[in-house]
Amino acid sequence: MLRDITIGQFFPGTSAVHRVDPRVKLTLVVCMIVTLFLAAGPVSYALLALYILSIIKISGIAPKMVVRGLKPVVFIVAFTAVLNLFYTPGNELWSLGFLHVTDAGIKVAVLMVVRILLLIIGTSMLTYTTSPIDLTDGLELLLGPLKKIHVPVHELAMMMSIALRFIPTLIEETEKIISAQKARGADFDSGNLIQRARAMVPILVPLFISAFRRADELAVAMECRLYRGDIGRTRMKQLRLGRVDFGAIAISAAVFGAVIVLGRFGW
Amino acid sequence: MNHSEIIKTEGLTYAYPSEDGTPKLALNGIDLSIARGAFVAVLGHNGSGKSTLAGHFNGIRLPSGGKVWIDGMDTADPDKLYEVRKTCAMVFQNPDNQIVSTIVEEDVAFALENLGVPPAEIRRRVDDALKAVDMYEFRRHAPHKLSGGQKQRVAIAGVIAMMPRCVVFDEPTAMLDPAGRREVMRVIRELNRRFGITVVLITHHMDEAVQAGRVVVMHAGRVLMDGTPREIFTQVDTLREARLTVPQTIEVLFDLNNQTGSDLPIDALSVSECADTLEKYLKR
Numbered sequence: 001m002l003r004d005i006t007i008g009q010f011f012p013g014t015s016a017v018h019r020v021d022p023r024v025k026l027t028l029v030v031c032m033i034v035t036l037f038l039a040a041g042p043v044s045y046a047l048l049a050l051y052i053l054s055i056i057k058i059s060g061i062a063p064k065m066v067v068r069g070l071k072p073v074v075f076i077v078a079f080t081a082v083l084n085l086f087y088t089p090g091n092e093l094w095s096l097g098f099l100h101v102t103d104a105g106i107k108v109a110v111l112m113v114v115r116i117l118l119l120i121i122g123t124s125m126l127t128y129t130t131s132p133i134d135l136t137d138g139l140e141l142l143l144g145p146l147k148k149i150h151v152p153v154h155e156l157a158m159m160m161s162i163a164l165r166f167i168p169t170l171i172e173e174t175e176k177i178i179s180a181q182k183a184r185g186a187d188f189d190s191g192n193l194i195q196r197a198r199a200m201v202p203i204l205v206p207l208f209i210s211a212f213r214r215a216d217e218l219a220v221a222m223e224c225r226l227y228r229g230d231i232g233r234t235r236m237k238q239l240r241l242g243r244v245d246f247g248a249i250a251i252s253a254a255v256f257g258a259v260i261v262l263g264r265f266g267w
Numbered sequence: 268m269n270h271s272e273i274i275k276t277e278g279l280t281y282a283y284p285s286e287d288g289t290p291k292l293a294l295n296g297i298d299l300s301i302a303r304g305a306f307v308a309v310l311g312h313n314g315s316g317k318s319t320l321a322g323h324f325n326g327i328r329l330p331s332g333g334k335v336w337i338d339g340m341d342t343a344d345p346d347k348l349y350e351v352r353k354t355c356a357m358v359f360q361n362p363d364n365q366i367v368s369t370i371v372e373e374d375v376a377f378a379l380e381n382l383g384v385p386p387a388e389i390r391r392r393v394d395d396a397l398k399a400v401d402m403y404e405f406r407r408h409a410p411h412k413l414s415g416g417q418k419q420r421v422a423i424a425g426v427i428a429m430m431p432r433c434v435v436f437d438e439p440t441a442m443l444d445p446a447g448r449r450e451v452m453r454v455i456r457e458l459n460r461r462f463g464i465t466v467v468l469i470t471h472h473m474d475e476a477v478q479a480g481r482v483v484v485m486h487a488g489r490v491l492m493d494g495t496p497r498e499i500f501t502q503v504d505t506l507r508e509a510r511l512t513v514p515q516t517i518e519v520l521f522d523l524n525n526q527t528g529s530d531l532p533i534d535a536l537s538v539s540e541c542a543d544t545l546e547k548y549l550k551r
Binding site: 132133161162164165168169172214217218220221222223224225226227228232233234235236237238 | 325327349352353356357359361363364365366367368369370372373376377378379380381382383384385386389390393409410411425426429
């Protein structure tokens with residue numbers, strides 16, 4: 001049951017979208033988010049939608065998977081839509097008691113829904129097409145300049161990649177502990193919420209103890225392999241910008257530029 | 268100090284702090300010297316101090332009394348610690364807890380990245396190390412999907428990529444199945460024979476110790492016996508006193524001698540040697 005959990009789901013592939021340098025992808029996603037908030041009318045939104053749909057198409061990721069990824073946010077989207085629908089002033093089209101639907105309300109609600117959906121699909125395309133380790137490397141390099149003002153960028157990236165490394169190991173261990181406790185008659189599936197939460201204690205205690213022991217052993221092993229933080233480190237994998245990267249930057253810059261210009265005119 | 272020795276200890280003692288204030292002596296006066304290029308097995312039952320001793324060989328533990336020199340460097344000197352660890356690397360028991368990265372080749376590169384080796388050279392040394400442990404085709408795999416023996420070989424590759432002169436293995440096969448144990452032992456023998464790396468193998472498996480050139484038996488924090496496998500394993504009574512079993516090949520002949528009053532040579536270290544001796548006995 002725990003195996004279904006995938007943190008920041010990643011679908012491996014070799015498409016052009018997959019091959020774009022993680023630093024470029026991260027930067028472009030940030031630019032895309034900014035652009036989304038500068039878009040104003042149907043034309044600019046349509047252009048951005050087209051941009052994101054083509055990314056999905058090129059990446060070769062099944063649209064079904066992308067739609068599935070939207071499930072957790074359905075409620076927020078619906079909530080925003082309803083709020084905007086009823087609380088935007090404009091020409092009243094229809095009203096019932098204190099609820100008023102206006103022409104402006106419908107327009108804002110639709111654009112708002114499109115904006116949130118594009119925002120979520122656009123950002124999830126980043127994690128769908130970039131392996132977590134590439135993402136961490138990209139973040140470390142992009143945020144590298146912050147080291148000058150003593151932000152522990154390297155340490156944070158190292159912690160993140162060790163966490164990623166140990167997720168499968170700890171999941172495996174949790175399953176073993178669950179089986180062991182079940183074999184001793186533990187019951188995880190019945191009772192009310194509090195009883196079930198209490199039933200988790202015999203799983204969490206051994207899991208925590210073992211996680212601390214692992215952390216201790218790993219720290220010694222890392223020291224033995226000459227780790228001493230960020231002092232004089234090099235990297236085997238060197239990221240270099242290539243044709244795919246410049247292509248992605250050029251196309252994205254054109255789209256974002258057009259959206260911003262169109263947005264200025266309210267289109 | 269003699270230049271042919273890579274590890275040397277003199278009057279080494281180590282005490283664990285205990286709850287009631289009286290320190291518990293885990294090592295009690297160890298004088299040991301290990302020659303360059305040797306393959307030494309350190310045997311002992313649980314609590315004999317063998318793992319504590321291993322920890323002293325690359326500065327994970329520092330002596331409470333006495334001295335440890337690695338290639339002439341005193342491990343107690345903080346300025347030398349980095350060099351000590353570069354000279355004498357260590358492979359631990361649990362492969363899961365010594366693999367840092369989510370990709371095999373990235374993990375092998377870890378020590379080299381820490382050393383600040385240029386990227387092109389890291390690439391070359393990582394590939395060489397992976398080929399040496401026969402894991403090259405798995406270089407893009409995720410470590411958690413490998414078998415125990417494969418993980419341990421990745422850990423060994425990560426250590427030999429540093430090109431240490433000496434590698435200490437702290438019960439490297441204790442958590443592996445028989446197939447994994449054989450793989451790892453083959454790699455360890457290769458390191459010693461092909462690359463001339465000094466190997467110190469901490470173990471409680473007799474059949475692994477037999478493969479070494481020299482066996483050191485630890486008991487209650489002291490060195491009980493020290494010699495070639497043949498010298499050590501024929502002293503069945505002393506080994507049993509130290510709560511160690513003897514290799515099955517020797518046990519068979521020893522018990523046969525005791526029960527039948529015959530005087531077979533009991534120095535059979537391999538199954539074929541044992542079979543030869545038995546054949547001669549039966550044909551007699």
